Amino acid sequence: MSSTTNCLKTIGSPSLEELKGSPGFPDEHHMKKGPIAIIECIEAIPCNPCETACPKGAIVVGHPITNLPTLDVEKCIGCGLCIAACPGLAIYVKDYTYSDTEALIVFPYEYYPLPSIGDKVTMVNRRGAEVCEGKVLKINLSEKNNKTPVISVSFPKKHFEEIVSMKRI
Amino acid sequence: MYKTSIAVIGGGPAGLSAAIEAAKAGAQVVLIDENSRPGGQLFKQIHKFFGSKEHKAGVRGIDIGKQLLKEAQELGIEVWLNTEVCGIEQNKLLWAVKNKTESVQLLSERIVLATGAMENSIHFPGWTLPGVMGAGAAQTFINIHRVAPGKKVLMIGSGNVGVIVSYQLLQAGCEVTAIVEASPRLGGYGVHTAKVCRAGVPFYTSHTILRALGENKVEGAVIGRLNDKWEFIPGTEKVFEVDTICIATGLTPLAELAWIAGCKFKYIPELGGFVPLHDENMETTIQGIYVAGDITGIEEASSAMEEGRLAGINAAASLGFYSSKQKEKLCNEVRERLDALRQGPFGKMRRIKKQELITSRREIRCHQQQIV
Amino acid sequence: MNRIKHHIILEDLKEAKKVKIIVDGEEMEAYEGEMIAAALLANGRKQFRYTKKHHSPRGIFCGIGRCTDCIMTVNGVPNVRTCITPVEDGMVIETQKGVGEWKRGENGV
Numbered sequence: 001m002s003s004t005t006n007c008l009k010t011i012g013s014p015s016l017e018e019l020k021g022s023p024g025f026p027d028e029h030h031m032k033k034g035p036i037a038i039i040e041c042i043e044a045i046p047c048n049p050c051e052t053a054c055p056k057g058a059i060v061v062g063h064p065i066t067n068l069p070t071l072d073v074e075k076c077i078g079c080g081l082c083i084a085a086c087p088g089l090a091i092y093v094k095d096y097t098y099s100d101t102e103a104l105i106v107f108p109y110e111y112y113p114l115p116s117i118g119d120k121v122t123m124v125n126r127r128g129a130e131v132c133e134g135k136v137l138k139i140n141l142s143e144k145n146n147k148t149p150v151i152s153v154s155f156p157k158k159h160f161e162e163i164v165s166m167k168r169i
Numbered sequence: 170m171y172k173t174s175i176a177v178i179g180g181g182p183a184g185l186s187a188a189i190e191a192a193k194a195g196a197q198v199v200l201i202d203e204n205s206r207p208g209g210q211l212f213k214q215i216h217k218f219f220g221s222k223e224h225k226a227g228v229r230g231i232d233i234g235k236q237l238l239k240e241a242q243e244l245g246i247e248v249w250l251n252t253e254v255c256g257i258e259q260n261k262l263l264w265a266v267k268n269k270t271e272s273v274q275l276l277s278e279r280i281v282l283a284t285g286a287m288e289n290s291i292h293f294p295g296w297t298l299p300g301v302m303g304a305g306a307a308q309t310f311i312n313i314h315r316v317a318p319g320k321k322v323l324m325i326g327s328g329n330v331g332v333i334v335s336y337q338l339l340q341a342g343c344e345v346t347a348i349v350e351a352s353p354r355l356g357g358y359g360v361h362t363a364k365v366c367r368a369g370v371p372f373y374t375s376h377t378i379l380r381a382l383g384e385n386k387v388e389g390a391v392i393g394r395l396n397d398k399w400e401f402i403p404g405t406e407k408v409f410e411v412d413t414i415c416i417a418t419g420l421t422p423l424a425e426l427a428w429i430a431g432c433k434f435k436y437i438p439e440l441g442g443f444v445p446l447h448d449e450n451m452e453t454t455i456q457g458i459y460v461a462g463d464i465t466g467i468e469e470a471s472s473a474m475e476e477g478r479l480a481g482i483n484a485a486a487s488l489g490f491y492s493s494k495q496k497e498k499l500c501n502e503v504r505e506r507l508d509a510l511r512q513g514p515f516g517k518m519r520r521i522k523k524q525e526l527i528t529s530r531r532e533i534r535c536h537q538q539q540i541v
Numbered sequence: 542m543n544r545i546k547h548h549i550i551l552e553d554l555k556e557a558k559k560v561k562i563i564v565d566g567e568e569m570e571a572y573e574g575e576m577i578a579a580a581l582l583a584n585g586r587k588q589f590r591y592t593k594k595h596h597s598p599r600g601i602f603c604g605i606g607r608c609t610d611c612i613m614t615v616n617g618v619p620n621v622r623t624c625i626t627p628v629e630d631g632m633v634i635e636t637q638k639g640v641g642e643w644k645r646g647e648n649g650v
Binding site: 008010043047085086111112127148 | 222229339340366367
């Protein structure tokens, strides 16, 4: 067994290898083409709000609802409505094309206190390790999100693959 | 003596749903709970529920609780709080103690037992020290009472309760030092483990707690590695400085009233231990007594609500509030939703084991008919 | 002290009416209607009773009134489950030693 297989059930977070084999994880080409939803849901649990939340029909769970969500990379516009809809907080949107040097991540963040717009925050990978600095651009507290704040942060492009969230303040 | 058509014991997700369905059918319902507030453990579930729209997916448990209470109130369901049911006689006479002082009797045509479950413990030197508590207890204190049990917490058990409570401890501002799991694999949903993992909480698989440190309260904990026979490997001890140790090692159905009533049981470890047998309609081996929720197998609140609905519909139908055609239609809708939850690697085992309960119940019924 | 005042999901802790409780002779502040165990924990108290034989301390364990680990003597009545019993202004709460002692007559019991 290689060190990157089965990380989800031993370390707690999925490895890139595990994610790349799942239907909700966009391929490399589409991942870097523009804003796109990235679904890190690789276990067949009974759940489908991501499907209902998507205005473009880009996420399909179908029946039974334990199917893994499949992302149609052509249909997804990266609007981010699925982010707060996911009860597992397993979806975020990334935009590789945000600027020449920086990428953008839009992710769910359910901790107090919230950062403020313009704040420098520490970005973390799937294992919670500190990777780089990011800048808070937007905090979405829409009522529709049902108390799951959704935060937009820009960060250096070279860490595009590993960044998933920010460190708690 | 008081009289009613249907008495529901336990005001958690299963009991509330049973009472609501029975009242919707037109039956007179009394809902009894030993606590000062109804809702059971729903009000400490501050996370969004899974499932589909029909299961209220995306709604937080606390809000589902509020919705159920509102519905129960609108239907005029009589709720007896601070009331402990102590006995069931002749399958329909309940004896209860109200406000710890008043003895009351309630004659009810049908009874639904929805008494829930309690947390298991594991025993290690120091497990009785103040600071060692159930994960659910910690959850009650942070989310309902709004008091943190400590600053640094060690979580024992990585099932859904362990990881959800760890996450909620972080949300409450506590530090979760580590999550310890005896099995080589983590138990809870991957989305939950990933959430606490990216918050920087380490998991220790194939590890167990050896002892709690401290004289008068918890001041630390020692964990150690287990080999593939689940035996402690000496020399692998690791010490954590923590003031709280939470135990999330499963739940056991609270089935005392079903035992008292004389229901037949079966030991099914996957469902949490001894569970009362029931048929497709949630009726036990005693006619007129129904069960719903964790009392008959540990599951999620979502499935407890569906079982409650099933019990409520059937209890009401058996009293003539629904025609058999109406009843079947309603029951099939609920069963469909219930089946949807019992799919996939996590739900499959529960589906098989719940079916085992129903099959055993059927065998007993055949046997009873032969005797008659 | 360790009250959770702010929370991202739950709203800010509402300022409840404060009441006084007397714990082993010491006056403590509590929020009206909260459980005794919550008030004690908020005041930093973790030991609620000592066992009869080994005099070992016990505190909160199940938090929902099932395990009886958190029982104390309240207004002279022993074995009160503090995790499900709300505080009242002026309530006298004592660490319970062993199985507790009934103070007959004082409370009409």
